[in-house]
Amino acid sequence: MPHYVVGHKIPDSDSICSAIALSYLKTTLGEETVPARLGELSPETLFILDKFGFEQPELKMSYAGESLYIVDHSERTQGPDDIDEATILGIIDHHKLGDITTSTPLECWIRPVGCTNTIIKMMYDFHNVEIPKNIAGAMMCAILSDTVIFKSPTCTTADIKCVEALAEIAGIDDPETLGMEMFKVKSAVEGTPVRDLVLRDFKDFDMNGNLVGIGQLEVIDLAIFDDIKADLEADIAKLKAEGNRHTVLLLLTDIMKEGSEMLVVSDSADITERAYGKATSEGKVWLDGVLSRKKQVVPPLQEAFA
Amino acid sequence: MPHYVVGHKIPDSDSICSAIALSYLKTTLGEETVPARLGELSPETLFILDKFGFEQPELKMSYAGESLYIVDHSERTQGPDDIDEATILGIIDHHKLGDITTSTPLECWIRPVGCTNTIIKMMYDFHNVEIPKNIAGAMMCAILSDTVIFKSPTCTTADIKCVEALAEIAGIDDPETLGMEMFKVKSAVEGTPVRDLVLRDFKDFDMNGNLVGIGQLEVIDLAIFDDIKADLEADIAKLKAEGNRHTVLLLLTDIMKEGSEMLVVSDSADITERAYGKATSEGKVWLDGVLSRKKQVVPPLQEAFA
Ligand SMILES: [Mn+2]
Ligand SMILES: [Mn+2]
Numbered sequence: 001m002p003h004y005v006v007g008h009k010i011p012d013s014d015s016i017c018s019a020i021a022l023s024y025l026k027t028t029l030g031e032e033t034v035p036a037r038l039g040e041l042s043p044e045t046l047f048i049l050d051k052f053g054f055e056q057p058e059l060k061m062s063y064a065g066e067s068l069y070i071v072d073h074s075e076r077t078q079g080p081d082d083i084d085e086a087t088i089l090g091i092i093d094h095h096k097l098g099d100i101t102t103s104t105p106l107e108c109w110i111r112p113v114g115c116t117n118t119i120i121k122m123m124y125d126f127h128n129v130e131i132p133k134n135i136a137g138a139m140m141c142a143i144l145s146d147t148v149i150f151k152s153p154t155c156t157t158a159d160i161k162c163v164e165a166l167a168e169i170a171g172i173d174d175p176e177t178l179g180m181e182m183f184k185v186k187s188a189v190e191g192t193p194v195r196d197l198v199l200r201d202f203k204d205f206d207m208n209g210n211l212v213g214i215g216q217l218e219v220i221d222l223a224i225f226d227d228i229k230a231d232l233e234a235d236i237a238k239l240k241a242e243g244n245r246h247t248v249l250l251l252l253t254d255i256m257k258e259g260s261e262m263l264v265v266s267d268s269a270d271i272t273e274r275a276y277g278k279a280t281s282e283g284k285v286w287l288d289g290v291l292s293r294k295k296q297v298v299p300p301l302q303e304a305f306a
Numbered sequence: 307m308p309h310y311v312v313g314h315k316i317p318d319s320d321s322i323c324s325a326i327a328l329s330y331l332k333t334t335l336g337e338e339t340v341p342a343r344l345g346e347l348s349p350e351t352l353f354i355l356d357k358f359g360f361e362q363p364e365l366k367m368s369y370a371g372e373s374l375y376i377v378d379h380s381e382r383t384q385g386p387d388d389i390d391e392a393t394i395l396g397i398i399d400h401h402k403l404g405d406i407t408t409s410t411p412l413e414c415w416i417r418p419v420g421c422t423n424t425i426i427k428m429m430y431d432f433h434n435v436e437i438p439k440n441i442a443g444a445m446m447c448a449i450l451s452d453t454v455i456f457k458s459p460t461c462t463t464a465d466i467k468c469v470e471a472l473a474e475i476a477g478i479d480d481p482e483t484l485g486m487e488m489f490k491v492k493s494a495v496e497g498t499p500v501r502d503l504v505l506r507d508f509k510d511f512d513m514n515g516n517l518v519g520i521g522q523l524e525v526i527d528l529a530i531f532d533d534i535k536a537d538l539e540a541d542i543a544k545l546k547a548e549g550n551r552h553t554v555l556l557l558l559t560d561i562m563k564e565g566s567e568m569l570v571v572s573d574s575a576d577i578t579e580r581a582y583g584k585a586t587s588e589g590k591v592w593l594d595g596v597l598s599r600k601k602q603v604v605p606p607l608q609e610a611f612a
């Protein structure tokens with residue numbers, strides 16, 4: 001029975017490319033391991049898989065009785081629903097430490113860097129395993145995505161150096177141009193149902209007993225949302241009610257202007273005031289310089305709930 | 307303000323030597339870091355510090371407002387009581403993943419090996435930092451202690467190779483002889499108050515909402531306990547009542563015979579039957595081949611409580 005590698009629900013490019021890269025490394029080291037996913041892929045991720053010639057990883061929701069590696073998170077709410085019936089062999093991640101626990105020793109590579117794939121590159125180096133060209137390309141794109149082409153405050157020197165090294169292996173001369181191409185794909189919203197947009201990069205967090213959902217859409221120009229903003233607002237209100245959530249936030253991130261408009265529905269009217277020092281006006285607030293959910297949105301919110 | 311490195315309550319040699327080794331590495335890398343401890347040291351640890359010329363790390367119980375690295379565990383019950391008011395910068399450990407969480411990204415090096423110091427050696431190698439002779443000696447002793455001189459089922463090839471490399475750096479020709487010397491110090495019980503013996507290597511675990519305390523005494527001959535076994539049994543019963551614990555286990559481990567006598571007081575009379583397939587007789591049971599609390603005692607018990 002092979003082992004699995006799986007990222008979070010509503011997978012992003014880092015979750016998928018990590019699963020592909022780690023399963024190749026483990027298999028090469030003699031442990032048969034296959035990548036899997038917990039949901040449908042975004043246009044951006046499909047663009048990466050297509051570009052480097054990968055199939056979509058297997059869609060697999062249940063892991064009872066299986067052994068698996070978790071990538072790109074360590075939160076129970078973001079993992080498989082039956083995670084308690086699985087054996088967790090390891091966690092590779094770059095977020096805050098979540099509430100997953102195990103009953104046996106395991107392998108964790110968690111680092112405060114911009115992307116899980118930067119850590120997986122360290123694992124390849126540690127084990128002295130050569131990275132195939134196409135895997136290097138996919139890993140590189142995941143880092144460009146997670147770091148918003150190095151603009152995010154989560155980006156570290158390790159991420160930049162890693163992209164340079166992976167670009168060389170993949171034979172890509174200009175990673176940043178490929179990054180912009182990728183973000184143009186990501187920015188396309190026309191023809192996509194509103195709910196699909198809201199859930200495209202959406203994560204639930206347990207904040208001191210309150211369920212808080214936070215979505216993010218990164219685009220190269222916020223004007224893209226002018227016609228659908230009212231629909232997005234209506235839909236996150238629905239999502240809040242359906243999931244019995246305390247709060248739902250949707251970040252509309254302008255990667256060129258380097259800031260985010262936050263759409264807010266919450267049981268606490270003053271939640272953004274308390275977390276970010278800025279009140280909402282008609283359920284919206286512009287947060288200048290805010291690009292990173294992980295580093296700039298989640299920690300102050302967690303403080304506000306503490 | 308320096309950062310701290312601290313292991314678990316009732317520190318063992320691994321917790322103390324890890325704190326010394328990691329704080330030296332971090333300081334060398336430009337981050338001023340000092341080792342600390344959450345309790346009194348055992349004769350074994352004092353023997354190691356004396357042998358390699360170290361002072362005892364600072365006794366420091368409160369970490370509110372401080373930044374720290376946690377070594378040799380990831381459990382809230384085993385950390386500082388005010389851990390929620392501290393910033394956890396990282397965790398280096400070789401146990402199951404516990405319930406510590408953070409609100410910010412961090413650095414975790416967790417591996418299924420026999421000793422935290424084996425992982426810290428990997429960190430030195432990763433950063434290309436030379437290990438001083440005396441630190442190498444202390445790290446080596448911690449690995450010999452945690453792996454019961456390579457006899458424990460938790461011992462891996464990585465631990466054995468690490469001891470070889472550290473012995474070379476420390477200029478020690480015969481690590482196993484030094485290991486036996488250390489275990490002779492550890493075996494001395496005469497003149498030590500019974501409660502001190504019970505608590506010498508004692509850890510509390512939260513098992514599905516039940517507080518379970520497990521102590522372990524490793525000796526080179528169980529006959530050492532003949533005269534005091536009744537006192538030990540009476541004392542763990544007291545400890546159970548004082549701490550409102552569901553169960554207290556005390557492992558009397560014979561490292562030469564390679565097995566443990568387990569002393570048991572529990573709210574569930576059949577707990578060892580369910581966890582280890584062997585009932586107690588007069589509150590005691592011999593478990594052949596059982597040397598490791600982490601690998602052989604805790605996981606089956608956790609299953610029994612699940
Ligand atoms: Mn990521
Ligand atoms: Mn240890």
